[in-house]
Amino acid sequence: MAGKHVLVLGCGSGPTLVDLVDCGATPVGIDGSPALIDIARERLGPDVDLRVADLADPLPFDDDVFDDVVSSLALHYLEDWTSPLAEMRRVLKPGGRVVLSVEHPFAMWLAARQVGTKTNYFATRSRHESDIAGESVDLTFWDRSLSTMLQSFLAAGFRITHVGEPGP
Numbered sequence: 001m002a003g004k005h006v007l008v009l010g011c012g013s014g015p016t017l018v019d020l021v022d023c024g025a026t027p028v029g030i031d032g033s034p035a036l037i038d039i040a041r042e043r044l045g046p047d048v049d050l051r052v053a054d055l056a057d058p059l060p061f062d063d064d065v066f067d068d069v070v071s072s073l074a075l076h077y078l079e080d081w082t083s084p085l086a087e088m089r090r091v092l093k094p095g096g097r098v099v100l101s102v103e104h105p106f107a108m109w110l111a112a113r114q115v116g117t118k119t120n121y122f123a124t125r126s127r128h129e130s131d132i133a134g135e136s137v138d139l140t141f142w143d144r145s146l147s148t149m150l151q152s153f154l155a156a157g158f159r160i161t162h163v164g165e166p167g168p
């Protein structure tokens with residue numbers, strides 16, 4: 001990664017940014033939470049470009065400027081992936097890569113079924129969380145099937161070279 005210019009979407013408090021800096025990359029972090037960007041700033045110091053922005057909006061960068069785009073566990077908060085994926089493609093240099101993770105779509109469907117909620121796996125559907133590990137939260141996730149995710153990337157003009165998943 002040394003020398004790479006990498007955009008981290010939904011960077012949160014910055015763990016991936018720290019790893020990228022350690023590898024010699026030049027990361028840029030975007031997150032919708034000013035509080036998390038403040039924590040990232042404390043961890044990374046003044047030299048890393050960190051911005052508060054909504055991933056649903058156009059990205060504040062020129063075309064063809066990043067070698068890679070990384071996004072860990074953030075895209076599943078967005079209902080519509082059309083513009084965000086088009087924007088990722090726009091800011092990537094030709095041949096650039098997207099590396100991302102999302103919650104496992106089938107795990108979410110199974111969890112809903114276990115608490116008696118009937119959901120259509122193939123629908124893009126919202127899921128509200130108000131309690132995570134005893135903490136009161138107000139989170140809306142947008143779940144969708146694996147095929148919907150992959151088709152979204154293909155429709156945006158990406159070539160998919162790897163799909164991995166952890167064991168259950």
Ligand SMILES: C[S@@+](CC[C@H](N)C(=O)[O-])C[C@H]1O[C@@H](n2cnc3c(N)ncnc32)[C@H](O)[C@@H]1O
Pocket residue numbers: 009010011012013014015016030031032033036053054055056071072073074077078
């Ligand atoms: C589960 S956290 C992951 C954070 C970080 N990528 C990590 O791996 O630690 C999801 C992040 O996505 C951000 N996020 C969610 N929706 C967003 C949106 N519409 N625009 C920008 N950031 C968003 C949240 O603020 C949060 O930092």
